Amino acid sequence: MTSTTAIGLAVSTVIFALRADETGAPQVWLPLVRRTREPFFQRWALPGGMVLTDESLEGAARRNLGETTRLEPTYLEQLYAFGDVDRSPDQRMVSIVYWALVRPDEAERVTLGDNVRWFAADDLPDLAFDHNLIVDYALWRLRTKMEYSRIAHAFLGPRFTLAELREVYEAVLQKPLDPANFRRQMETSGVIEPTGEVVTGGRHRPPRLYRYTGDVELVDAGPLTKSPPSRTIAPARISA
Amino acid sequence: MTSTTAIGLAVSTVIFALRADETGAPQVWLPLVRRTREPFFQRWALPGGMVLTDESLEGAARRNLGETTRLEPTYLEQLYAFGDVDRSPDQRMVSIVYWALVRPDEAERVTLGDNVRWFAADDLPDLAFDHNLIVDYALWRLRTKMEYSRIAHAFLGPRFTLAELREVYEAVLQKPLDPANFRRQMETSGVIEPTGEVVTGGRHRPPRLYRYTGDVELVDAGPLTKSPPSRTIAPARISA
DNA sequence: CTGCCTTCAGGTCACCCTGACTTTAACAAC
DNA sequence: GTTGTTAAAGTCAGGGTGACCTGAAGGCAG
CATH class of the missing domain: 1.10.10.10 (Winged helix-like DNA-binding domain superfamily/Winged helix DNA-binding domain)
Known part of the structure; x- marks a missing residue:
């Protein structure tokens, strides 16, 4: 018999903004945060965190987003619930992922530093967990919905x-x-x-x-x- | 400080099949199961249950679906994660909902009885939790994706x-x-x-x-x- | 001031897809 | 054979799209 109470529940958010690349042309960027503990210690990951019992899933997404990046998105929508058994190496974890859009001026309010950085969406490093897959899916969603x-x-x-x-x-x-x-x-x-x-x-x-x-x-x-x-x-x- | 471990995680599935109504014209139907405990004791609800630590979310949807209705869907897709604070009267509950399609011949394999019944999708009783809302959303998704x-x-x-x-x-x-x-x-x-x-x-x-x-x-x-x-x-x- | 560049604004035209409709084909029942 | 029914194929006008063209309105170099 397997326990049913040992599954962690988290929210993460993929936030997109348009920023100019070296050539001056606008491109899709997203902010990532550096993990401060195991697993994937010091790897880049999507901003997120746990869900409190007295806040909605969307509220949890907004709160964690604000606490880590200070960003307040102008558009926010649920993307998908990721819950494969092996997506986290230790505890079983289910992540409810949101995707969001921010204006360029709002994007510059981000608390930059060693632990928060902007990345071009089509040139990401190896991220923690399955976050590369999540970003790809969010990008697909953004492009599909744009049409x-x-x-x-x-x-x-x-x-x-x-x-x-x-x-x-x-x-x-x-x-x-x-x-x-x-x-x-x-x-x-x-x-x-x-x-x-x-x-x-x-x-x-x-x-x-x-x-x-x-x-x-x-x-x-x-x-x-x-x-x-x-x-x-x-x-x-x-x-x- | 609110605890972060007291949130229940469940999966539910909205299963659609085409069945003839009184006039012989095919219509969209779905099976519901009667709840056997509180909350919403004896109210009709979507089939579902808890997620085990060694099964995927989709696997949990399939397993709970088979255990309650014996149905094996030909199409299965994640719909949405419902997690409002007040959607369950007692424990905080997050439901990851799938929607599915079954062929008419497979649909007749359902274990009918006092606790499992087919309902016309556009003529449902008051269901447990927010399941009326969930069915409406799944219907919208079915019709949108059909096009x-x-x-x-x-x-x-x-x-x-x-x-x-x-x-x-x-x-x-x-x-x-x-x-x-x-x-x-x-x-x-x-x-x-x-x-x-x-x-x-x-x-x-x-x-x-x-x-x-x-x-x-x-x-x-x-x-x-x-x-x-x-x-x-x-x-x-x-x-x- | 005069050309010359740029981008903005508006228009033209062929093509394809769609909706509405008509015509012919191929069976069963009478 | 005649009739009824649905299948299959064709016709036609209208709307949207992509490709392209022409003029408008500013700044700038000489």
């Missing part, structure tokens, strides 16, 4: 140009998009509207500023709030 | 007619589909191929039998096997 939802705006401020919005899509999807077709799709989809303002100063025609229309759900609270009949999906349909 | 993947064949045997396949889509999506357009979509998508056989005996032109092409993943093992670079999606794009 049919309006999460891109979680990377931007309240006002933005079409070029800035397009750069978000290009950085996440890792492919160039035709500016004219991108404009047409965004305009016909109705998810954005012009503010009337323009940005001057560039050595070209001044672009308009846009904002997102209506009530954009910044935090996907999972099935508890949205699932059953509502559709929740704002179409984007970005392709090549 | 862009090839899970429909998990409801069918190895050979089937286009009318049978279409009836699966119509039962799940709850709307009639144009037979001619459905045929064209299925043929151009390349996910099915004719076997060369036809079904005689009906008082009309004998329909061809089809099979699914290639390696159809009957069990979605989650991100652990498929996620990072592979795309895994077999398009269907069913609409009105």
Whole structure:
């Protein structure tokens, strides 16, 4: 007979932000924290921790995220529950993983140091546990959801140009998009509207500023709030 | 200080099957089990149970499913981790929920009795815990995934007619589909191929039998096997 | 001031997919 | 044979997409 009480329960979060690489092009980055104890002592890992009995799973994700990185994400969604028997070398551990997006300005608030660092999402070291697999899955989720939802705006401020919005899509999807077709799709989809303002100063025609229309759900609270009949999906349909 | 060890961990599964209603039309049904202890004593609930330390989460779902209903699903996928503080009246409980599909013939193997019964998915009683919410979310997931993947064949045997396949889509999506357009979509998508056989005996032109092409993943093992670079999606794009 | 560069904004056109519909085929029952 | 039913295949207009083109509006070098 095996015991049923010896399974640890933790939450972890994969947080994505757009940051410029050496060439100045925006890329997907994520913060990792260095482990301070065994197992995987001093290896890089996803921020996370235990769940307290009086906080929700999402609350636990937010608390652990704030305690380790000081980040407050603009978008947060549950990703998957990882619970293979051998994913931790000693105690059996089940991790409920969230993924999150933060704006570039919020991203710079991170408490940098020897124990917290930003990494390019497509060039990670060997992480603790199965965290490489988790990051890959979160990246797949981010890219998939970018194509049919309006999460891109979680990377931007309240006002933005079409070029800035397009750069978000290009950085996440890792492919160039035709500016004219991108404009047409965004305009016909109705998810954005012009503010009337323009940005001057560039050595070209001044672009308009846009904002997102209506009530954009910044935090996907999972099935508890949205699932059953509502559709929740704002179409984007970005392709090549 | 709140303790971190007093959180229970369980798995539950929402299993869907197509069964004929009074009018003979196939509908989505699911089996429920009657609770044998507090809380929610004698209320209907999803089949599930505790996770043993030497079994995976998916293994725990399969084992509990077999022990309570004798069902072995043809498709199984993790749905969501439910862990709100107040979802169980006494002990704090986190449930990792799976959703599954079974063929009609397999569905009839269920050990019926006072404690196990089939229910129409859109006409459920008040269930234990937050299980009504969970079923609604699983239904939303089933219907959403039916439109862009090839899970429909998990409801069918190895050979089937286009009318049978279409009836699966119509039962799940709850709307009639144009037979001619459905045929064209299925043929151009390349996910099915004719076997060369036809079904005689009906008082009309004998329909061809089809099979699914290639390696159809009957069990979605989650991100652990498929996620990072592979795309895994077999398009269907069913609409009105 | 005048070209010349840049990016923004708007438009055109062929192509493919879709939905709605029509036509022919092939059986069973009468 | 005639009728009824569904299978199978074809037709056509409309909408969305990708590729491409043209003009607009600024800064900058000379």
